[in-house]
Amino acid sequence: MKQLIFLCATMALSLFGSCSSEKEQAVNETKSPSFDEVLLSRRSIRSYDATKKITEAEVRELLKATQEAPSWANQQPTKYYVAISQEKLEAVQELVGEKNKSRIANAPVLILSTFEKGKSGFFQGNQTNEIGDGWGAYDNGLSNCYLILKARAMGFDSLIMGMRDSEQLRKLFGVPENETIMAVIALGYRAEEPTYPNRRDLDEIAKFF
Numbered sequence: 455m456k457q458l459i460f461l462c463a464t465m466a467l468s469l470f471g472s473c474s475s476e477k478e479q480a481v482n483e484t485k486s487p488s489f490d491e492v493l494l495s496r497r498s499i500r501s502y503d504a505t506k507k508i509t510e511a512e513v514r515e516l517l518k519a520t521q522e523a524p525s526w527a528n529q530q531p532t533k534y535y536v537a538i539s540q541e542k543l544e545a546v547q548e549l550v551g552e553k554n555k556s557r558i559a560n561a562p563v564l565i566l567s568t569f570e571k572g573k574s575g576f577f578q579g580n581q582t583n584e585i586g587d588g589w590g591a592y593d594n595g596l597s598n599c600y601l602i603l604k605a606r607a608m609g610f611d612s613l614i615m616g617m618r619d620s621e622q623l624r625k626l627f628g629v630p631e632n633e634t635i636m637a638v639i640a641l642g643y644r645a646e647e648p649t650y651p652n653r654r655d656l657d658e659i660a661k662f663f
């Protein structure tokens with residue numbers, strides 16, 4: 455009898471144990487990555503999975519996150535033009551150079567990033583210091599940084615492309631002349647694991663006084 459009770463108790467415990475570890479696994483699978491996981495797993499991805507799509511609602515969530523980025527006097531000069539239809543995707547693919555074109559061939563979303571001139575770094579129409587519209591580019595980079603990190607947190611991958619035909623992109627999206635065209639950013643899901651590009655030693659880039 456004692457043996458039977460022991461057997462039943464062991465079975466019950468192991469059943470409970472497996473349930474809770476399955477639960478834990480399910481929780482882990484749905485839990486958001488930590489900030490460090492986002493930083494370390496974000497890499498420039500140059501090959502995308504053609505079978506995985508991103509919805510407009512997901513892109514909206516992503517762009518909403520960029521609105522949390524700081525900007526000069528809260529000028530928010532960054533604008534985004536989102537190619538998500540097949541027609542626009544194909545048109546943008548033609549405007550990022552041959553190498554980039556093959557790298558982003560299967561990316562389901564391509565985003566053009568611009569900033570309005572004469573806002574960040576200006577006060578009442580006058581340039582505040584020597585950087586001028588460079589502050590617009592600075593704010594744009596901050597906004598793009600939020601974009602690529604939020605993308606990673608949502609499980610997406612990205613590639614920022616500075617090699618692009620700005621004048622043709624301006625025509626394609628009807629970007630007004632008061633906006634400076636910056637990067638095209640590809641979004642999608644990685645088709646293969648990237649290599650880790652080396653970083654400089656911290657002491658080469660930071661001095662403490």
Ligand SMILES: Cc1cc2nc3c(=O)[nH]c(=O)nc-3n(C[C@H](O)[C@H](O)[C@H](O)COP(=O)(O)O)c2cc1C
Nearest residue numbers: 496497498499500554557613614615616617637651
């Ligand atoms: C402003 C900017 C422009 C870039 N332009 C290109 C590009 O045209 N094509 C490309 O393949 N990668 C481009 N990159 C990606 C960089 O090569 C990449 O960030 C760098 O090698 C570090 O790799 P990681 O992003 O994987 O950490 C660009 C990155 C930045 C920030």
